[in-house]
Each structure stands twice: as structure tokens, then as C-alpha cells.
Amino acid sequence: MDLYCVMGNPVAHSRSPWIHARFAELCQQALGYERRLVDIGSFEEGVEAFRREAAAQGHVARGCNVTVPFKFDAAAVAQHVSERATLAQAVNTLRFEDDGIHADNTDGIGLVNDITRHTATPLAGAEVLLIGAGGAAAGVLGPLLEAGAGRVAVANRTEGKAVELVRRHAALALRHGATIEAWALDRVPGAFDIVVNATASSLAGDAVPVSAEVLRPGALAIDMMYGPAAAGFMDWAHAHGAVPRDGLGMLVEQAAEAFSIWRGVRPPSTAVLAELRAMLAAA
Numbered sequence: 001m002d003l004y005c006v007m008g009n010p011v012a013h014s015r016s017p018w019i020h021a022r023f024a025e026l027c028q029q030a031l032g033y034e035r036r037l038v039d040i041g042s043f044e045e046g047v048e049a050f051r052r053e054a055a056a057q058g059h060v061a062r063g064c065n066v067t068v069p070f071k072f073d074a075a076a077v078a079q080h081v082s083e084r085a086t087l088a089q090a091v092n093t094l095r096f097e098d099d100g101i102h103a104d105n106t107d108g109i110g111l112v113n114d115i116t117r118h119t120a121t122p123l124a125g126a127e128v129l130l131i132g133a134g135g136a137a138a139g140v141l142g143p144l145l146e147a148g149a150g151r152v153a154v155a156n157r158t159e160g161k162a163v164e165l166v167r168r169h170a171a172l173a174l175r176h177g178a179t180i181e182a183w184a185l186d187r188v189p190g191a192f193d194i195v196v197n198a199t200a201s202s203l204a205g206d207a208v209p210v211s212a213e214v215l216r217p218g219a220l221a222i223d224m225m226y227g228p229a230a231a232g233f234m235d236w237a238h239a240h241g242a243v244p245r246d247g248l249g250m251l252v253e254q255a256a257e258a259f260s261i262w263r264g265v266r267p268p269s270t271a272v273l274a275e276l277r278a279m280l281a282a283a
Contacts, residue, residue, distance in 0.1 A: 004033045004034075008038065009070070016035075017033050019251075023259045023267035064094050065094075066094065075089065078100070079099070081103045084109075087141075088139045089168075090135040093257075106254040109257050110253035112140075116147070118273070119245065121194060124148035128196065130154045131196065132156055133156035136224055145173050145178050150178055150179070153180075154183070155185050191219070193216055195222070197209075205232065208232070208236045215240050218242065220243050221234070221244050222247065224250060226251065248276065252269050253269050
């Protein structure tokens with residue numbers, strides 16, 4: 001059997017095993033998928049152990065998803081890194097092939113597909129505010145530009161990190177005819193069609209790190225977290241006339257992209273997202 005896994009620390013909370021099992025069932029793909037807790041500082045050893053243990057059981061390790069805090073470590077073990085993962089400097093998907101390990105980042109296309117498939121907000125020509133300049137923000141900036149966003153402003157507590165992220169993506173923005181800017185959180189000018197919170201503020205229970213003035217009436221406001229962690233941001237967005245959305249759609253869509261990379265089959269992500277939302281609501 002082909003085996004896959006999600007590697008992280010912590011990892012017990014991950015919904016990936018359920019999502020990929022459902023994808024496999026609906027696409028009639030025979031595979032196994034598990035969670036693997038990896039010690040901090042031991043990611044390469046974790047990958048080697050997964051492949052070795054799979055072989056010892058008569059199976060074949062084909063790839064893995066990578067979650068915090070290993071998205072930077074994952075790039076270092078790969079012999080082939082996609083353009084979008086290189087720009088992001090973060091990896092969330094590994095594929096094991098005869099010519100080595102292939103690394104990719106599906107977070108950004110997951111966000112783009114969630115917006116374009118599941119909301120009524122057009123990305124083409126949109127003005128987007130990306131809050132944060134860490135790994136989560138870096139993973140989505142390139143795909144937002146490639147999807148046709150007309151303007152993307154990156155705002156971060158440490159403005160220098162936003163400047164560096166923008167500099168790294170300047171050529172891509174130019175190629176797609178987009179403008180890209182870096183700002184401190186308290187100096188963001190104007191209002192936006194789409195606001196994406198890529199910081200850990202929701203997880204920490206902190207206040208939303210930008211003024212409500214960044215929201216145009218009816219703007220789409222997305223928190224990359226989901227469940228209780230996203231509630232504060234979503235309440236804030238709703239109270240200021242925006243359309244709130246959590247990160248569950250992004251989670252399912254990035255998993256669908258990874259599944260497609262591994263199996264060459266596009267899973268029915270919309271149906272699986274609806275099932276997952278219903279399951280979480282009933283829990």
C-alpha cells in the first residue's frame with residue numbers, strides 16, 4: 001500500500017488524516033495516511049523513519065504533509081523545490097520519487113481556490129491586505145499575485161519583515177501587472193476588498209492587529225485559523241460590515257492540491273468541505 005502522513009509538533013489535532021481518507025474513498029484510491037509526531041530539530045530523521053518503517057511493513061512511503069514548526073526544515077531535505085515553495089521559503093508537501101524528494105507549498109493555492117470556488121469575491125483586480133509576514137503569509141503571497149490580485153499590501157508588526165517578503169516577490173508582481181507594498185500594522189493606507197489574517201493573533205486570543213478602516217463595506221475577511229481560534233477575528237469582521245470566513249476551506253483546498261500532486265487525481269473538495277463543516281458543527 002502507498003502510505004502518506006502529516007508530520008508536525010503538535011500534530012494530534014490535525015484533520016488531515018480524515019480529509020485524505022475521505023478524498024481517497026471518493027476517488028477510489030487505495031492508500032494509508034497517518035499522523036506522525038516529530039521531535040523538534042529531528043525533521044530529517046522523522047522523514048527517514050517514516051520511509052524505513054513503511055518499507056519494513058511491506059508498504060511504500062510516497063509523501064507527506066508538513067505542518068508547524070517544520071515548514072522551513074522540509075525544504076532542506078528536498079532535492080527538487082517548486083518555484084512557489086522557493087518564493088515562500090516554506091514547504092508543506094513532500095513527494096518521494098526515484099530521483100529524490102520533491103517539495104511544494106500548496107497553502108497559497110489552497111487559499112486562492114477557497115476564495116474562487118466558495119465565495120462570491122473575485123480575485124482578479126482585487127485589492128488584498130495580507131496581515132503578517134511569517135511563513136503563513138509567505139506561502140500565500142505568490143499565488144494571490146498569480147491569481148490576478150491587482151494590489152497586495154503586506155502589513156506586519158516588524159515592518160522590515162514585510163519589506164523583505166515584498167522584495168522577494170517583486171519580480172512576480174511585475175510579471176503579473178500587480179502592485180505590491182509593505183507597511184507597518186498601524187500605517188496601512190486605504191481599504192481593501194479582501195483582508196487575510198495570516199498572523200497567530202487569533203490563536204493567541206489577541207486583538208485583531210489592524211484598524212477596521214482597512215475593511216471596505218462587504219469586504220471578505222479571512223482568518224487562516226478555524227474553529228474557536230477564528231471566532232474573534234470573524235466577530236470583528238462581522239461587526240464592521242465585512243463577510244467573515246475561517247480557514248477551514250483553505251485547509252481542505254490545500255489538502256486537495258497535495259492529493260492531486262501525489263495521486264494525479266483532483267478530489268471533490270467542495271463536497272468534503274461541506275462534510276467537514278457539518279461534522280465539526282455537530283461535535
